[in-house]
Amino acid sequence: MKILPSLLILVFGWVAQSAMAWGDHRLPSYRAFERMPEVAQAAPVKVESLQEFLRAEEPAIEKLLLQQEAWAAANLTYYPALPAALAFKANPSRDEEARKKAFQMALRVAPNYPFALYFQPDPRMPRPAGAALPHASVNTLPVSAGVAFSYFPLKANESIDALSVLATASEEPDNGVDINLWSDNPSEWGKVMGFGSQPFGNPSLPYSSQSPFHMGFYHESPVVYQAAGFVTRTFPLLRQHQFATLSILAFRTGHPYWGWRFAGMAMHYLQDLTQPFHASLSPGDGVTKMIGINVLAMAGLPKWKDDLVILLSNRHLALESYQATAMRRNAVLQRDSSLELSLRSMDRDGTYPAWSDTYVRDVVSAQAAAKGATIVQAILGSMPKAYVSDPQFDFGPQSSTIALNDEVEQSASSGSKQHLESAIAELLGNFGAHSRNALRGILKASHQPLR
Ligand SMILES: [Zn+2]
Secondary structure (H helix, E strand, O other): OOOOHHHHHHHHHHHHOOOOOOOOOHHHHHHHHOOOHHHHOOOOEEOOOHHHHHHHOHHHHHHHHHHHHHHHHHHOOOOOOOOHHHOOOOOOOOOHHHHHHHHHHHHOOOOOOOOOOEEOOOOOOOOOOOOOOOHHHHOOOOOOOOOOOOOEEOOOOOEEOHHHHHHHHOOHHHHOOOOOOOOOOOOOHHHOOOOOOOOOOOOOOHHHHHHHHHOOOOOOOHHHHHHOHHHHOOOHHHHHHHHHHHHHHHHHOOOHHHHHHHHHHHHHHHHHOOOHHHHOOOOOOOHHHHHHHHHHHHOOOOHHHHHHHHHHHHHHHHHHHHHHHHHHHHHHOOOOOHHHHHHHOOOOHHHOOOOOOOHHHHHHHHHHHHOHHHHHHHHHHHOOHHHHOOOOOOHHHHHHHOOHHHHHHHHOOHHHHHHHHHHHHHHHHHHHHHHHHHHHHHHHHOOOOOO
8 A cells, every 4th residue: 555655754754853852851851850759859879971880780781781682572563683793792801982882882872972971950040150061072963053952061970969860861862862873874883783774754864863763653543554664663662661771770780870861861752752743643633634635645736745744843843842932931930830830740640550661652652642633723723823834834944033932922812822831731741740650660670769
């Protein structure tokens, strides 16, 4: 059946410019964890370089990575085996950089990702003294226009609170961890990783190359999988499992800094999938509409298909932009809106099934995929039509010059503003609850105190 592939390839065209689910994971993570006793009351930890951790625990890491490989082969719908040459083998005589590179190649993350010692402060706290680190020493991606991240240096052996490590690390997978891992990407390592060619998006653009690790389409119609099997070639579950089990190993072996940091990294992939635009192909649209649009395109009328691609991109970007701006403003003003209250509330944490290896797919992304229509309705009802209903307009390139939140404030009716805010608050409530449930699962398996 060839009805869908070309539509889907185009639908994925937009991920080239938008690979981040939430504008900034750090800020919602600070709010989601700041009152969780397991984090707020955790002892400060001693900073340790990745090289030190790997040297100290090399045989245990070799064993864990073998277990991860067996888990992935048994549990993922699609999983290309790790090439034998990349398997991590303990070798105490090699130098630290060689060991670090071998570890990253075995995890199949970008070997040039520095794993620098740094933190991103909570914008509600005073700015730390001293100079921030250069962007490129932490993040291998180009600086994005309009996004101001400050990375502050940490030194080995200094002490830092668990919340800062966890929240900083929850942003980390968007900093270059998953870049150019496919055989058709412009990198040496992509040729040997064994992931094959990039399943969707533009293989020459870095942000696009990370998308299949940060999106997962687990709840589409069976017709979609039949027609376009490549949509199953995504790996957020793999990443979540890899970093969660590394976190457990680090906690168990007395490396709490890496315990919290790997836990934060694992959390990122789960948090991405709380965003309907990362958990479904075309939020709010049924498969019948998608097929209909594609049939028209195949008959020489591509307008509706091209329009849908632009509209999906614009709505996704507008949602992220609105949420990130609102939360940054609230942070500067030390103000709690329903977004912050919802992130912090632990009322619903216990209403979900127990944490498991497939919670991300069966609970988190199922819930987000089901929320597509509601969020699209809230966006359309409150945001200026020029940005979210006009396929002639391309939001991405102009996003840094658009004062979206101010325009919504001035022009939307109070009912539609309320609808938008409560729809985003609900998604962020899920972000908080699932992040904490994942952490509880990790701490339980690590024999860390649950309070
Ligand atoms: Zn991401």
